[in-house]
Amino acid sequence: MRAHPRAGAAEPLRNWQEAVLSRVIRLSGYSAIVFVGLIFLFLVREGLPALVEVPLADLFSARWYPIEGYFGVLPLITGSLIVTVGAMAVAIPFGIGTAMFISEIAPRWAREVLKPMVELLGGLPSVVLGFLGMLVLSPFLRQALDLPTGLTALAGSLLLAGIALPTIVSIAEDALDAVPKSYREGALALGATRWQTMWGVTLPAARSGVLTAVMLGIGRAIGETMAVMMVTGNAPVLAVRLASIVAPARTMTATIAAEMGEVASGSTHYHVLFFIGMVLFLISLAVNVAASAVVFRQRTRAERVLS
């Protein structure tokens, strides 16, 4: 009887809290969209004038030497692509393999050591990795592969793979871990081997989480600047041949980082650098849209099969 009026008094307070909290949460949900939108608007405002100031044929030419007015962005785009693709070629198989090992095969004690170690690797500042890359990795690559110089796209790819790996492993492992135990037991009961269970049942069931892991890994790789700038040599060479992977390359991020600090605000060079930022933004957007499209299609197919 006594408790009743008290609860009644608390009621409006709780409603009020409820209203505020739900608004705050809704706001933070929308804020991500607003921020991305504003960033894109800013990039467009600063970057689009480049299309007016530099003829398209020059903008998409193969020579980047901004202090003399050569604004060909193709070497930078191909440079970023070759370094990122190289990094993914290493990081995806290794990352998913490590995640499968940690989640499916490793004994409990090994898992408890491995997972924190991998996450620790993720916390390593990229400058430190870049420094190691410059002092250890690039001389090693030069000698091992008999290259003119070790400061190549490959060195950048390997470092980026190292930077993307922890992200991929950590998220993919969570996804694999979330697959219900009954799936594995069912597969094993049907006579599938351990490998068949992992490859045919667990991994496909965790598909969307694993794909998310890969996407976030690519996102980290393509946006990484410092480590790449230290080991790729930054020569703006058009990277279109297979051999370009063992030649120096200049990425979009390294170009922006190296040149933005000294550029006169409002100059053509400044606008072109923002235009490169825009291209970078659109590439990440395309990667994300493609990934969610794949996940969405697979999810609907899976639902069809189940129903």
Next chain:
Amino acid sequence: MDLSTIIAMMSSPRVLLIAMAILAAGCGPASNAATPPAAAEYIENRGSDTIVNLALAWAERYQQLYPEVRISVSGGGSGVGITALINGTVDLANASRQIKPEEMQEAQARGIQPVEFVIARDAIAVIVHPDNPVGQLTLQQLSDIYSGKINNWREVGGEDRPIVRLSRETNSGTHVYFLETVVRLGRSDSDTLFSADTLLLPSSEGIVYEVRQNPNAIGYDGLGYVPADLRVIAVARDAGGPFVLPSVATVNDQSYPVARDLYIYSAGEPAGAAAAYLAWILSPEAQSIVADLGFVPVAAESPGQAQAD
């Protein structure tokens, strides 16, 4: 390799100096409050980005020695500094080139007679791996190497190895000076460019590390930044000419070809605080800062402007 090396490597000296200059400026009012409010003398100093670090270091030290003097330093380029001098908005203009005749005429038309002081020298050393047998090159050969016409050390008397060209980033003053003086051989009508496969490294240290471990590499850097364990190339102006190694002596007698004077111009004969500051700049103490920052100090026998005040 400890962390401080990494930090030292990554943070450009300019950022540090600006930070220190801000710090020094921030301390200003406090020290003013301590000393009687002396008529603060004010020197406005603007110009070349090549010299801005040096000018900041000088200004900072000078303000420690003479707290009553305020020195404001900014960059922008040699042209910006000289234009400001002509317009009468600065007391001292820093320039990495001599004043042009048309700038001189414009200044005189406004009743200003710029007076030139050589305050330091800047030399660029060309460096290769210590095991590289090539020890001397002409300017023409250097130009051909960096523009991509020569691609193997064999062509300049070395081993059969590919040449890996190293350069600073395009926004570095050293890059632009090397482009004009070496790649284009000082010809203003030339439009020769660095070969596209030239590695553009973000720091002097990056070039030094790569040259130290890669026998294919050739690089360049300010003379003061070159460590002793690398091979420095002797450079000749012409094929027949003497091959000269860069040093304080050869830079000061102008026999080393990849060197230039750095200037401060004052509007008319300097007077008051500016004159005292210029005299201090040419003193041994200020010139030791020159050496610390990788430039070449001017030799003591250079024109007796030190007695300007």
